[in-house]
Amino acid sequence: MQIWPVIFALVLLSLVGFAVGQWRATVVLSRNEYLHSRPGHHGWYTALITFLPALVILIAVSFYLPHTIDAATLENLPHNEQPVDALSRQVALNEIQSLSQHSGILPSSPAMAEAAKNYEVRLRQATLWLAISVLGTAIIGLVVSSSQITTQFKARSIVEAIFMGGLSLSSVIAILITVGIVLSLLFESIRFFEKVPLLNFLGTSWSTQMAIRSDQVGSVGSFGALPLIYGTAFISLIAMLVAVPIGLMSAIYLTQYASLKMRRILKPVLEILAGVPTVVYGVFAVITIAPAIRAWGQSMGIDATSDSALAAGLVMGVMIIPFMSSMSDDALTAVPQSMRDGSLALGATPSETIRKVLLPAALPGIAGSFLLAISRAIGETMIVVMAAGQAANLTINPFKSVTTVTVQIVAALTGGDETFDSPRTLVAFALGLLLFIITLLLNIIALRVVKKYREAYD
Amino acid sequence: MNKQDVSAVKMTALNCNVYYNEKQAIKDVTIDIRADEVTAFIGPSGCGKSTFLRCLNRMNDTIAGCRVTGDIKLDGEDIYGKAMDVVQLRARVGMVFQKPNPFPKSIYENIAYGPRIHGLISNKTGLDEVVKNSLQKAGLWEEVKDRLNESGTALSGGQQQRLCIARAIAVNPEVILMDEPCSALDPIATAKIEELIEELRGRYAIVIVTHNMQQAARVSQKTAFFHLGSMVEYGATTDIFTNPRKERTKDYITGRYG
Incomplete structure (x- = not known):
C-alpha cells in the first residue's frame, strides 16, 4: 500500500492549517479587540485538529486494510486451491504478492495469476480509500477548526491541554514498556520454575547439560x-x-x-x-x-x-x-x-x-x-x-x-x-x-x- | 611590643593593596588594630571592607586570582612572610562569617573541632572543660548544656552564630574577625551578639565588618570608613559619627548614599 504520499499530504495539510489558523486569527486581531489566544495558538490549534483525527484514522485503517485485502483475495481462489493451514496460507499470500509486484516469477497456476491481478486492483482501491478517508478527515478538521476562530475562542487552553496530554502519554508509554518487560520476565521465570524446582535454582551446582532422553542419568540439569x-x-x-x-x-x-x-x-x-x-x-x-x-x-x-x-x-x-x-x-x-x-x-x-x-x-x-x-x-x-x-x-x-x-x-x-x-x-x-x-x-x-x-x- | 600591654597595637597594615586578577579591590590601606578595642569597618556594599578583613587571616588565599601586596603584621610579624604558617596564623586570628556555618556535627564536636586539630587538649575531661568554657564565653552554655550531642545545624540562626563564635574562641585566638555577623539574624539575636562582643572586648582584639552604622556606633571604639576600595577615614568611633573630617564619610553616615 502506498502510504507515504498520504502521510506527506497530511503533513502538508496540517502546515496549511497552521498558516490558515494564524492568518485568520491575525485578521480577527486587527479588529482591535481583545483576543483570548495569540495567533500562534490558533495556528497550532488548526494544525492539530487537522492532523490528529486524521492520524488516528490513518493508523486504524492501515492496520485493518491489509487483513481484509488478504482475506478477500484468498476467498476468491477456487475451492481446490484454498489454503488448508496457516503455513500454506502464508505461502499462497507470498506468491500472490510477488506476482502482483511483477517481480518476474511465474504463477504456479492460472488461478494464482488471476488472484494476483485481483489483489493489485483491491490494493489500489484500498489506497484510494485510505487517502480519501484520511485527507477527508483532515480537510473537515481544517475547515471546522478554522471557522471556530473568534476573539474569545480558547485555542491556547486547548493546544496546551493537547500538548500536556502528549507529554503524559509519553511518560505512560515508558512506564508501560518497563512494566511489560518485568511481567514478561516474571512469566517466563514462572515457566522455568514449573520445570526446575526453586531449591535446585538456589543450589551450588551449575551444570546445565541435560540428557537428551529422559531415561538417561541426570535428566534434569x-x-x-x-x-x-x-x-x-x-x-x-x-x-x-x-x-x-x-x-x-x-x-x-x-x-x-x-x-x-x-x-x-x-x-x-x-x-x-x-x-x-x-x-x-x-x-x-x-x-x-x-x-x-x-x-x-x-x-x-x-x-x-x-x-x-x-x-x-x-x-x-x-x-x-x-x-x-x-x-x-x-x-x-x-x-x-x-x-x-x-x-x-x-x-x-x-x-x-x-x-x-x-x-x-x-x-x-x-x-x-x-x-x-x-x-x-x-x-x-x-x-x-x-x-x-x-x-x-x-x-x-x-x-x-x-x-x-x-x-x-x-x-x-x-x-x-x-x-x-x-x-x-x-x-x-x-x-x-x-x-x-x-x-x-x-x-x-x-x-x-x-x-x-x-x-x-x- | 609587649603582649600584656592593653594599649598595644595587635595588627598593622601598611600600604595594603588587593587585586582580584587585574582588578584592584583594595587601594593602599594603612591601619592599626588595637588589642583592647573593637574596630568596625563600615562602608557601602562592594567597598572592599570584607575583602580587607579576609586579608587579616589570609582567607583570601583560598580565592583563585587574589593577590595581596603591602605589609600586614600580627605582633610585628609579617603574616604574608615566609616564616608565617597560614595554619598557625588562622589559629591566632579566628573568623566568624556572615552566614552562620556550623559543621553538620554535634554542638560538642563543633567546639571540640579546633582544639582537637591543634592538639591543644588530648584528654576527655580537658576537652569537656574547653567546650563548656567556650560556650559560656559565647553566652550559649545555659541554652545548650543539656543537648550537646544534638546537631549544631538544629539550633536557631542566632544560636548558630554564637556557636560559631564559641568555636572560634575554643582555639584561643588573639584576634577575632567578624564579617557582618548579624546580617542574617533577627533584632533579638543581633542584640545578643552585640552584648557578647562587648563582653569579649579586651580579651580578644575584635574587628567587625558591618552594614549597620548603628551597630558600629554601639559596639566599636574605632571605626574605619571604606569607599571604593580605599579607607577614607579612620578614627575613634565617636569622632567618625559625630564629627567626621571627610565629606564622603559625612555623606555616608548621614545616609546620603550607600
Whole structure:
C-alpha cells in the first residue's frame, strides 16, 4: 500500500492549517479587540485538529486494510486451491504478492495469476480509500477548526491541554514498556520454575547439560545459581576495590586541590572513560590484561587460568572509575563553601578540612555513588563475557575463572539450537529476574541515601 | 611590643593593596588594630571592607586570582612572610562569617573541632572543660548544656552564630574577625551578639565588618570608613559619627548614599 504520499499530504495539510489558523486569527486581531489566544495558538490549534483525527484514522485503517485485502483475495481462489493451514496460507499470500509486484516469477497456476491481478486492483482501491478517508478527515478538521476562530475562542487552553496530554502519554508509554518487560520476565521465570524446582535454582551446582532422553542419568540439569551470584559479587568486589579509591581520590583532587585550569582539562578526560564502549574494555581485558595477569600469576607459582576474575574485575573497575569520581565530585561540590571556610578559618589544614568536614558532610552522596557504581558492576555484561570465563567456580582465588549471572544469561540464549521452552533457555529469564531484583534493591537504597543527603543542606 | 600591654597595637597594615586578577579591590590601606578595642569597618556594599578583613587571616588565599601586596603584621610579624604558617596564623586570628556555618556535627564536636586539630587538649575531661568554657564565653552554655550531642545545624540562626563564635574562641585566638555577623539574624539575636562582643572586648582584639552604622556606633571604639576600595577615614568611633573630617564619610553616615 502506498502510504507515504498520504502521510506527506497530511503533513502538508496540517502546515496549511497552521498558516490558515494564524492568518485568520491575525485578521480577527486587527479588529482591535481583545483576543483570548495569540495567533500562534490558533495556528497550532488548526494544525492539530487537522492532523490528529486524521492520524488516528490513518493508523486504524492501515492496520485493518491489509487483513481484509488478504482475506478477500484468498476467498476468491477456487475451492481446490484454498489454503488448508496457516503455513500454506502464508505461502499462497507470498506468491500472490510477488506476482502482483511483477517481480518476474511465474504463477504456479492460472488461478494464482488471476488472484494476483485481483489483489493489485483491491490494493489500489484500498489506497484510494485510505487517502480519501484520511485527507477527508483532515480537510473537515481544517475547515471546522478554522471557522471556530473568534476573539474569545480558547485555542491556547486547548493546544496546551493537547500538548500536556502528549507529554503524559509519553511518560505512560515508558512506564508501560518497563512494566511489560518485568511481567514478561516474571512469566517466563514462572515457566522455568514449573520445570526446575526453586531449591535446585538456589543450589551450588551449575551444570546445565541435560540428557537428551529422559531415561538417561541426570535428566534434569542442575541450575544452582549461587556460583553465578558469587562470581558476580566477587568480580564486583574487585572492581569496586579499583574504582572506589581511585574515583574518590580523583574527585577529592579535582574538587579541592586542582587549579581551575587543571580541572577543566582533567574532568572531561575522565569522563571520556565513561564513553568508551564496554566491548572495547572487554577486548582490552582479553587481549592485554588477562594474558599479563596469567603470566604474572604463573611467574609467582600461582596456577592462573587465561580467563580470570582478576582480569575482568580490574578492567571493570577502570570502567566504573568515572561514575564513582563524577558522582563523588558532585557530592563534594555540593558541600557549601562556608563549611570549608569555617574549617580553614579555625586553622585546619586543607587535608584536615577534607577528612573531618567535607568527607563526612558528603558521605551520604558518596555512599549513593558507591551503590550506583555497584549496580552498574553487577549488571555489566560485555567485559565479563569476554574475560571472566564460563566455569561456575566457587573460589576465592582471583586468578581462577569464575562466571557471572550476566555471562550465563548470554550463554543460555546464544548457546545452541535449543527451543524456547527448555529449562536451559528459560533459565535466562529466571537469572534476569534475579539480577533485576538485586539491582532494583540497590538502586532503591541508593536513591534513598541520595535523597536523605539532599535534605541535609538547604 | 609587649603582649600584656592593653594599649598595644595587635595588627598593622601598611600600604595594603588587593587585586582580584587585574582588578584592584583594595587601594593602599594603612591601619592599626588595637588589642583592647573593637574596630568596625563600615562602608557601602562592594567597598572592599570584607575583602580587607579576609586579608587579616589570609582567607583570601583560598580565592583563585587574589593577590595581596603591602605589609600586614600580627605582633610585628609579617603574616604574608615566609616564616608565617597560614595554619598557625588562622589559629591566632579566628573568623566568624556572615552566614552562620556550623559543621553538620554535634554542638560538642563543633567546639571540640579546633582544639582537637591543634592538639591543644588530648584528654576527655580537658576537652569537656574547653567546650563548656567556650560556650559560656559565647553566652550559649545555659541554652545548650543539656543537648550537646544534638546537631549544631538544629539550633536557631542566632544560636548558630554564637556557636560559631564559641568555636572560634575554643582555639584561643588573639584576634577575632567578624564579617557582618548579624546580617542574617533577627533584632533579638543581633542584640545578643552585640552584648557578647562587648563582653569579649579586651580579651580578644575584635574587628567587625558591618552594614549597620548603628551597630558600629554601639559596639566599636574605632571605626574605619571604606569607599571604593580605599579607607577614607579612620578614627575613634565617636569622632567618625559625630564629627567626621571627610565629606564622603559625612555623606555616608548621614545616609546620603550607600
